[in-house]
Amino acid sequence: MQQGIEDVFADWVLGPAPSRDRLAGLCEKHGIGADDAAALSESFERLTVYRELVRGNLREALQLAIPRSIARLGPLFDEYFDRFLAEQAPRSHYLRDVTPELLAFAGPLWQDDARVPAYLHELARHESLHIEVSALPSLPRDHVPAPLSLEQGVELSAALRLVQYRHAVHELSADEADRTLPSERAVSLLVYRSPAHEVRYLELTKLARRIVERLLLGDSLGGAVRQAATAEGSALSEAVLAGAAKLLADLAERGVVRGPRHIADESRTTESGQSGTNAPAKRPPS
Amino acid sequence: MRRRHLRLIMSNVVSSIGHTLGGVGLGLRWDFLEEVVDGPTLPIDFFEVSPENYMRRGGYYPEQLERLLGRYPLVTHGLTLSIGAIAEPDPQYLRELRLEIARTHSPFHSDHLCFSSAGQRSLHELLPLQQSRENVGRVAERARRMSDVLGVPFALENITYYVHPGRAELPELDFLMGVLDASDAGLLLDVNNVYVNSVNHGFDARAFIAALDLRRVVEIHVAGHSRKASGLVLDTHGAPVADPVLELLSHTLSLSGPRPVLLERDNDVPELSELVREVQKLRDVYDASMLRFDAARD
Numbered sequence: 001m002q003q004g005i006e007d008v009f010a011d012w013v014l015g016p017a018p019s020r021d022r023l024a025g026l027c028e029k030h031g032i033g034a035d036d037a038a039a040l041s042e043s044f045e046r047l048t049v050y051r052e053l054v055r056g057n058l059r060e061a062l063q064l065a066i067p068r069s070i071a072r073l074g075p076l077f078d079e080y081f082d083r084f085l086a087e088q089a090p091r092s093h094y095l096r097d098v099t100p101e102l103l104a105f106a107g108p109l110w111q112d113d114a115r116v117p118a119y120l121h122e123l124a125r126h127e128s129l130h131i132e133v134s135a136l137p138s139l140p141r142d143h144v145p146a147p148l149s150l151e152q153g154v155e156l157s158a159a160l161r162l163v164q165y166r167h168a169v170h171e172l173s174a175d176e177a178d179r180t181l182p183s184e185r186a187v188s189l190l191v192y193r194s195p196a197h198e199v200r201y202l203e204l205t206k207l208a209r210r211i212v213e214r215l216l217l218g219d220s221l222g223g224a225v226r227q228a229a230t231a232e233g234s235a236l237s238e239a240v241l242a243g244a245a246k247l248l249a250d251l252a253e254r255g256v257v258r259g260p261r262h263i264a265d266e267s268r269t270t271e272s273g274q275s276g277t278n279a280p281a282k283r284p285p286s
Numbered sequence: 287m288r289r290r291h292l293r294l295i296m297s298n299v300v301s302s303i304g305h306t307l308g309g310v311g312l313g314l315r316w317d318f319l320e321e322v323v324d325g326p327t328l329p330i331d332f333f334e335v336s337p338e339n340y341m342r343r344g345g346y347y348p349e350q351l352e353r354l355l356g357r358y359p360l361v362t363h364g365l366t367l368s369i370g371a372i373a374e375p376d377p378q379y380l381r382e383l384r385l386e387i388a389r390t391h392s393p394f395h396s397d398h399l400c401f402s403s404a405g406q407r408s409l410h411e412l413l414p415l416q417q418s419r420e421n422v423g424r425v426a427e428r429a430r431r432m433s434d435v436l437g438v439p440f441a442l443e444n445i446t447y448y449v450h451p452g453r454a455e456l457p458e459l460d461f462l463m464g465v466l467d468a469s470d471a472g473l474l475l476d477v478n479n480v481y482v483n484s485v486n487h488g489f490d491a492r493a494f495i496a497a498l499d500l501r502r503v504v505e506i507h508v509a510g511h512s513r514k515a516s517g518l519v520l521d522t523h524g525a526p527v528a529d530p531v532l533e534l535l536s537h538t539l540s541l542s543g544p545r546p547v548l549l550e551r552d553n554d555v556p557e558l559s560e561l562v563r564e565v566q567k568l569r570d571v572y573d574a575s576m577l578r579f580d581a582a583r584d
Binding site: 001002003005006007008009010013014032033035036037039040043045046047049050053054057058089090091092093094095096098134135136137138158159193197 | 338342343344345346347349366370371372376379401403404405406407408409410411413415416418420421424448449450451452453516518520
């Protein structure tokens with residue numbers, strides 16, 4: 001019986017608009033007996049309260065995380081919100097996971113929907129990174145600073161994400177009413193949490209992005225710079241080395257570089273999907 | 287046998303770092319976390335923490351909570367265990383929860399007598415269980431295991447319910463006490479929930495309280511509610527505690543004797559100073575109730 005009740009409640013609150021016929025159909029579908037179905041039907045008005053509560057909680061969490069994307073999508077957002085609830089639904093214990101769950105569901109659909117601007121998924125992803133990065137696990141604080149060496153890897157903060165966009169969504173105004181279109185250009189962005197727990201954004205050059213990417217994968221510093229230069233078609237010139245040194249100094253000042261690490265250490269996560277210590281455990285919310 | 291166990295429950299209201307949970311506390315919310323952490327010591331006896339807001343994450347909030355340890359006793363009160371669902375609780379969630387409980391030195395952990403998930407779907411709301419004998423046995427068996435799983439005594443809270451899912455085989459009182467008796471879990475008695483249910487389902491709240499085995503009560507919750515145009519009362523945690531709930535709290539304490547009382551406020555959260563004033567108001571009720579409790583014992 002409990003299984004049937006769970007399924008009726010879940011379909012009721014997450015599914016299409018409520019009606020008495022729909023409630024009767026759900027009871028029949030999930031094997032609720034006639035007496036219990038009749039009792040539920042008598043409580044039709046009160047059952048709608050649960051629908052409002054569940055959907056209100058989830059909508060509020062999303063509004064907090066991606067307000068500009070919701071504003072730009074307008075009524076389209078509600079259409080996808082309804083589809084997410086009905087076809088996928090939240091899975092995590094943690095409400096903060098609802099946004100990435102919705103984006104994982106809607107992202108591919110938005111790509112195929114001409115009504116959704118091409119940059120929208122990137123904007124939503126960009127907005128959601130604020131909460132995501134603010135909550136990423138921290139590394140232990142027992143780290144002792146030491147000089148970097150080319151032979152060793154670099155210990156980076158665990159609270160970061162390296163992302164790439166096709167639109168400069170990070171340059172858009174924070175004003176929810178703004179409808180300016182982002183410029184279309186490739187962007188590499190390091191999103192990190194500062195030692196003071198502020199989420200910050202640093203746009204990287206292609207070379208810098210490749211260096212950070214290689215370091216996150218566990219390469220030695222020398223190897224990371226060499227591979228990054230090769231990938232960019234550059235020689236390992238004085239200019240490249242000077243650029244790498246400047247990048248690392250900047251990242252150290254920002255609290256992103258913590259010091260040397262052994263290259264055998266576990267690798268980290270990048271947006272491209274490699275698994276590692278930075279990946280949030282899954283499932284879900286508050 | 288029951289008496290011995292109940293003494294065990296109450297003795298565990300002292301935390302592993304020696305903090306005693308008692309008096310009147312406040313639900314810790316992010317709206318005023320910084321003020322509590324950085325400000326002077328407040329006339330609040332303990333704080334209750336929703337562990338899901340701090341576990342499986344790093345950054346500002348867990349660090350602030352860390353700073354609060356040692357200054358105030360903390361007790362954990364979960365939201366998403368979904369103890370009544372058919373599916374077993376997520377083992378990863380339970381492992382993380384156990385760590386968070388240990389980190390806060392909570393003397394016990396509580397969650398709600400409800401379900402909040404359906405299979406893999408997480409609904410993020412406290413949904414009512416059918417008050418049936420089958421559910422008594424099933425939920426009690428699970429609740430009985432929770433103390434071992436979580437490493438501290440476990441308590442269940444009576445929830446607000448707007449609908450009973452189907453025909454009720456048992457009255458709410460029998461369902462609640464059935465689960466507690468069969469599981470040896472403590473009772474987190476939410477007096478506002480009793481009041482709200484009594485209005486929405488038409489029963490006598492004072493009689494309900496009097497019929498409970500109050501020795502099981504490890505903590506009492508109070509909160510504000512609102513009334514819809516239809517007359518339905520909603521447990522919103524978005525207003526000051528209403529007078530009828532204060533009266534019911536007084537009635538409860540005068541019967542139960544000293545129990546930790548907690549003010550919950552989750553919506554339209556006012557300035558901390560206003561909440562401190564409301565805690566003081568609750569303390570006045572508490573003190574007057576203790577006088578009546580002591581007088582009745584003499």
